[in-house]
Amino acid sequence: MRMLLRHETILALVAVVLLVALAFQSSQFFTGANLLNQGRLMTEVGLVAIIMTFVIITGGIDLSVGSILGLTAILTGVFWQNLGLPLAAAAGLAIAVGTFCGFVNGFVITRFGVPPLIATLATLALYRGLAEGISQARSVRGYPDWFYVLGQGNLFGVPTQLWILIVFAILASVLLATTRIGRSIYAIGANEVAAFFSGLPVNRTKIAVYTASGFAAALAGVIFVSRVSTTRSDMGTGLELDAITAVVLGGTSIYGGRGSVIGTLIGLVVIQSLKNGLSLAGIKAEGTAVLIGLMLIGAILMTTALNRRRA
Amino acid sequence: MAAVQTSISVSAHKVQRPRPLFARLMSDYGQECVIIAAILLLFVAVGLYNPRFLSASNLNTIFAGNAYIAVAAIGMSMVIITGHIDVSIGALIGVLATISGTLAVSGYPVWMAWGAPILLGMAANFVVGWLVAYARIPSIVVTLGMMSILRGGLISVTGGTWISGLPKAFMIAQWKPFGLPFPIIAMVVLTLIAAWWMRNFPFGRSLYAVGGNPEAAKATGLSSERRVLAVFVIHGAFAGIATILFATQLQVIQSTVPPNLELTVITAAVIGGVSILGGSGTVIGSTLAAILFAAIGSALIFVNVSAYWLRAVIGGLILITVLADMIRRRPKT
Numbered sequence: 238m239r240m241l242l243r244h245e246t247i248l249a250l251v252a253v254v255l256l257v258a259l260a261f262q263s264s265q266f267f268t269g270a271n272l273l274n275q276g277r278l279m280t281e282v283g284l285v286a287i288i289m290t291f292v293i294i295t296g297g298i299d300l301s302v303g304s305i306l307g308l309t310a311i312l313t314g315v316f317w318q319n320l321g322l323p324l325a326a327a328a329g330l331a332i333a334v335g336t337f338c339g340f341v342n343g344f345v346i347t348r349f350g351v352p353p354l355i356a357t358l359a360t361l362a363l364y365r366g367l368a369e370g371i372s373q374a375r376s377v378r379g380y381p382d383w384f385y386v387l388g389q390g391n392l393f394g395v396p397t398q399l400w401i402l403i404v405f406a407i408l409a410s411v412l413l414a415t416t417r418i419g420r421s422i423y424a425i426g427a428n429e430v431a432a433f434f435s436g437l438p439v440n441r442t443k444i445a446v447y448t449a450s451g452f453a454a455a456l457a458g459v460i461f462v463s464r465v466s467t468t469r470s471d472m473g474t475g476l477e478l479d480a481i482t483a484v485v486l487g488g489t490s491i492y493g494g495r496g497s498v499i500g501t502l503i504g505l506v507v508i509q510s511l512k513n514g515l516s517l518a519g520i521k522a523e524g525t526a527v528l529i530g531l532m533l534i535g536a537i538l539m540t541t542a543l544n545r546r547r548a
Numbered sequence: 549m550a551a552v553q554t555s556i557s558v559s560a561h562k563v564q565r566p567r568p569l570f571a572r573l574m575s576d577y578g579q580e581c582v583i584i585a586a587i588l589l590l591f592v593a594v595g596l597y598n599p600r601f602l603s604a605s606n607l608n609t610i611f612a613g614n615a616y617i618a619v620a621a622i623g624m625s626m627v628i629i630t631g632h633i634d635v636s637i638g639a640l641i642g643v644l645a646t647i648s649g650t651l652a653v654s655g656y657p658v659w660m661a662w663g664a665p666i667l668l669g670m671a672a673n674f675v676v677g678w679l680v681a682y683a684r685i686p687s688i689v690v691t692l693g694m695m696s697i698l699r700g701g702l703i704s705v706t707g708g709t710w711i712s713g714l715p716k717a718f719m720i721a722q723w724k725p726f727g728l729p730f731p732i733i734a735m736v737v738l739t740l741i742a743a744w745w746m747r748n749f750p751f752g753r754s755l756y757a758v759g760g761n762p763e764a765a766k767a768t769g770l771s772s773e774r775r776v777l778a779v780f781v782i783h784g785a786f787a788g789i790a791t792i793l794f795a796t797q798l799q800v801i802q803s804t805v806p807p808n809l810e811l812t813v814i815t816a817a818v819i820g821g822v823s824i825l826g827g828s829g830t831v832i833g834s835t836l837a838a839i840l841f842a843a844i845g846s847a848l849i850f851v852n853v854s855a856y857w858l859r860a861v862i863g864g865l866i867l868i869t870v871l872a873d874m875i876r877r878r879p880k881t
Binding site for chain 1: 703
């Protein structure tokens with residue numbers, strides 16, 4: 238536990254140093270408008286990464302989140318435009334489908350014993366394929382104005398979706414740190430067999446976690462549509478990488494059993510400020526992908542080295 | 549008897565004992581037989597619906613055009629058999645193809661343009677294999693990171709431009725020795741060599757031990773670290789060969805990452821009977837599965853189904869195969 242805090246403290250220090258450095262490096266970085274805008278851009282990955290923390294703590298992984306996001310986005314448009322549903326109902330229904338996709342992941346993983354990596358790799362293809370097949374590369378635009386409040390509007394001067402992220406993060410931290418469900422998530426990740434024989438509902442908890450992951454990705458999908466005002470079937474490609482990087486950078490063990498939501502949030506801030514700082518410095522998005530990949534491997538190398546020294 | 553053996557030897561490379569031939573085939577190559585049946589069924593059904601599916605040019609597209617996927621799937625199968633995975637293969641092939649093409653158009657000798665992707669593929673996967681085997685980072689994390697690094701690096705260096713004006717001598721995929729397209733020959737020969745090696749050589753066989761039960765492998769004195777590292781390096785070599793076949797089939801190379809290539813390669817390995825839990829499977833199956841996929845992709849077009857559904861079909865296929873694999877194993881364990 239002390240180790241965990243130390244990792245997060247180190248990371249928080251890194252984040253602060255990074256923010257200060259970026260503030261000196263570009264006068265545009267440390268402005269209220271820019272920071273709030275970064276928060277806006279961070280929300281979709283953030284929602285997914287928070288639940289990804291749960292998934293990884295149980296010792297699993299969910300690679301299908303980007304595809305669920307894309308499928309939800311497409312379905313929102315299709316339900317609204319082709320089925321003529323009211324937009325709110327269309328978005329709600331699309332989120333329900335996305336949540337169900339998460340449930341399917343959990344079901345396949347628990348009932349059939351398929352390794353989460355393979356199960357979600359398969360559904361990554363399946364859900365993205367469904368999104369492509371349903372959309373036939375057509376995009377849906379022209380949503381009513383009220384819908385854009387979600388992704389482009391402000392509430393009390395702060396981007397609407399940032400409020401959602403904050404509420405989501407607080408609920409998730411409380412759930413993970415203080416409730417029985419949270420404790421059983423840690424127990425399952427630390428030793429699944431022991432958790433089972435202690436009478437914990439292992440399968441039900443895991444299904445719930447993957448379902449929640451589907452829900453988070455679906456919610457992120459609707460917010461994404463509202464933010465960019467259109468739906469495309471390739472939305473959210475590579476989202477899983479960003480989310481996993483944030484989680485792992487945040488000190489959550491990829492082997493399960495350890496981790497925290499607050500660490501993931503700090504990880505997110507580090508990644509987002511790096512992306513933003515680099516783009517202000519004129520480096521393209523692809524360049525930051527290289528950095529994210531290096532950070533992902535580096536973060537795990539660091540934690541395994543630290544753990545080995547402790548052991 | 550000799551006649552029977554030659555007719556069978558196309559599907560099973562080594563059948564010496566004549567007696568329990570069919571039983572042996574089914575027990576050793578059950579998944580392979582199922583895939584052959586599926587391929588034949590698909591060809592007959594789609595051929596009846598639309599005879600143009602069986603035209604020589606379409607068959608050439610299916611077999612020669614997708615041989616590189618089968619070659620890449622050989623290495624991937626070995627990686628999965630040892631209990632690991634590599635999601636960076638698509639990005640790696642994209643990077644290697646760009647390097648190879650750039651060398652070819654810059655006037656370097658052709659052997660260098662062919663040799664570079666193989667050596668660099670081995671070097672890149674040496675790093676991956678070392679991180680997986682010795683630094684003990686899960687292969688999914690290493691290769692996810694690697695994918696991001698390679699893909700991002702490629703686009704930021706090249707901007708996704710097209711490489712054209714490739715010299716004629718470079719285009720090895722367009723060779724037709726003995727009237728057969730070179731990619732098909734390469735695919736068949738490499739598959740048979742790899743299958744033979746994995747079945748009959750101690751090192752090849754030990755890969756199954758490492759993937760099937762790492763603890764037991766260690767207890768019997770097999771160093772799983774060395775084998776995992778070796779498998780990743782071999783996988784890199786196959787990726788390099790796949791790159792050559794891929795890069796030389798068209799007159800231009802687009803310096804981006806071929807979309808979803810990693811998924812197709814992994815799927816071929818998994819559907820070909822390589823168990824996702826490690827420890828079993830053959831590369832003959834993965835090659836057959838790669839052909840099956842290519843045929844499905846082509847068939848969709850010939851039966852007038854939008855190609856946009858292809859990925860959903862592939863995803864559904866992986867899911868079904870994986871579930872079948874798990875159900876089949878359940879009663880035994």
